[in-house]
Amino acid sequence: MLPREEPPLPAWARVLAGSLPRTTAHMIHLDYVHRVKSPLGPELRGKLRWVVADTNRCKYARAYAEADLRRAGVKPGSIRALAGDWAGLSEAERAALAFARQATREAAAVTDKEMAALVRHYGEEKVVAIVHTVAYGNFQDRVLLALGVAVEDGGPLPPVEVRVAPAGAAKSPAPPRPPWKEVLSAKVKVPDVPPGWSSRSFDDIRRLLDGQKERKPRIVMPPPERLAMMPPEARERTRKILWSNASMGYQPLLTETWFTCMGQFGPEARLDPVFSGSLFWAVTRSIDCFY
Numbered sequence: 001m002l003p004r005e006e007p008p009l010p011a012w013a014r015v016l017a018g019s020l021p022r023t024t025a026h027m028i029h030l031d032y033v034h035r036v037k038s039p040l041g042p043e044l045r046g047k048l049r050w051v052v053a054d055t056n057r058c059k060y061a062r063a064y065a066e067a068d069l070r071r072a073g074v075k076p077g078s079i080r081a082l083a084g085d086w087a088g089l090s091e092a093e094r095a096a097l098a099f100a101r102q103a104t105r106e107a108a109a110v111t112d113k114e115m116a117a118l119v120r121h122y123g124e125e126k127v128v129a130i131v132h133t134v135a136y137g138n139f140q141d142r143v144l145l146a147l148g149v150a151v152e153d154g155g156p157l158p159p160v161e162v163r164v165a166p167a168g169a170a171k172s173p174a175p176p177r178p179p180w181k182e183v184l185s186a187k188v189k190v191p192d193v194p195p196g197w198s199s200r201s202f203d204d205i206r207r208l209l210d211g212q213k214e215r216k217p218r219i220v221m222p223p224p225e226r227l228a229m230m231p232p233e234a235r236e237r238t239r240k241i242l243w244s245n246a247s248m249g250y251q252p253l254l255t256e257t258w259f260t261c262m263g264q265f266g267p268e269a270r271l272d273p274v275f276s277g278s279l280f281w282a283v284t285r286s287i288d289c290f291y
Helices: 011-016 021-036 042-055 059-071 076-083 091-109 112-147 180-185 202-214 224-228 232-240 242-250 252-269 273-286
Strands: none
Touching (some): 011 021, 011 112, 021 042, 021 112, 021 252, 042 059, 042 076, 042 091, 059 076, 059 112, 091 112, 112 242, 112 252, 224 242
């Protein structure tokens, strides 16, 4: 599905390529962009990625972060110190790594004060890059942990640059999904104890939502001229959605690569929209995300 010899595909891509070939190709490209073209530079990006992987107990991603840091010239002792001894790091790096750990453990508990400190150290543009790096690390770790992949023989692979052909240029169809009726008739074990997600009333949720709308953003929105250069369709989308506005305005490469990857997943996975929306709700509710 993704013919390649040197360098070989990473283990997780070999698992996914059979059912989601084009999505997998875009995921490889997304990984390449973060590892090679990060606006944070290879050292800070690698350290953030290590802390996220360590917090998630993802040995695969931690090994890759260590390999990237070694390629960037970081000494072994400095890599080992990431496990907890941050005394030799600058105040700015300590703040960034503490944010990465907290956002991975419990993102809802990150405070306005902590984000304000990050902005003082790095400015809005780099803070958005830090957020994207931590968010992507958590996304990738969940894929890696769910698949249970092991580090490849010979150690972590270098970043792989994949050029994805436009849709329709080359056919690499995903295998057919089972009919929806068969999915509905499948026998599954339902947990005896419900998750307890109905403790808040509708009025409680409405009050919380109103409170979120009234909050002051933690970063200053990018200047309008940054968005003015975007294609009309993308510009209209970012105008309506605040996080898209901030992300596309400050970090267009990281954001657009992510959007392209997710945009490919939708039609290729062909998930039932109600099922997909329910999954999204369950995830956001589980991590107490107001979004």
